[in-house]
Amino acid sequence: MPCSPTSGPVRRSLRVVRHDPATRKDSPYRRSASPTDTWVVATIRALLDNGAADLVVLEDACEEALRSARAPGWTCMIVTNGRAAQREAKIRNTGLDRLVHGWVVSETVGREKPAPEIFRAAADIARLPLRDAWVIGDSPQADIAGAVALGLRSMWISHNRTWSQAAYQPTDVAGEVASAIRRILRRDALERL
Structure with a gap:
């Protein structure tokens, strides 16, 4: 069926x-x-x-990292591929809607990552230039390739996997989202010195 x-x-x-x-x-x-x-x-x-929106739980470390990113003025956006109803249910059920400034779902925009238009839509919603953005994601093809195509910095969430793409590389690698956010915040603090 x-x-x-x-x-x-x-x-x-x-x-x-x-x-x-x-x-x-x-x-x-x-x-x-x-x-x-x-x-x-x-x-x-x-x-x-x-989907499994009612089964998804936001890790405390991720929530803490997002709060620590917002404190110094970072704008946090979600860019995701999928059905809008399903993705928005997950965002709301996990409480991410209270931790990020907004989100873009491919079904709503009509383009999927790695298409530049979906990242530009997020920048438009945030009312910020895309050039200063970091893309954090676990998909080499959707997240990191999208960032590289736009000349953006990227943080690949490896989940203990080995990078296998020869054509492009992420700016940095972290094991999970909370450590990725903390690494970006440390890099930013060092760049400001």
Whole structure:
């Protein structure tokens, strides 16, 4: 059954794939929608909209690091790929909405990272020039490649992985978000001396 939203009320029939063990092949057939099908479609839609938003928890160290970044005047923005409803639910449920100045979701902007437009949209919302930004992210392709393409400084969150991209490099590497923020704040303090 497709996971994309249906148009209007639940469609009268759903495409269902049945596995035939005798032929070891999947064979599509159509049947009328039942109340169970309606529940399944509603459940899938809710999962797509909310994902695991109620299961995501913001680590105390990350919250503390964001507060310490805001104190000296840093503007913290979230740039994320995905469905707006799902990402915004995660941002609100974790309390990030109270710790950052704003966010940009690819579905809303119509462009995904690493496209420059999504990073520019974040700068526009922050009303700050993009040239001074740091991009912190765990995706070499989406986050770091996007930063490099715009000439921005970047901090790759390695999660104990090894960097494998030969074409570009992050400015710096940290194991997790809180230490990345602290490293950037230390670098900034040293640059101001």
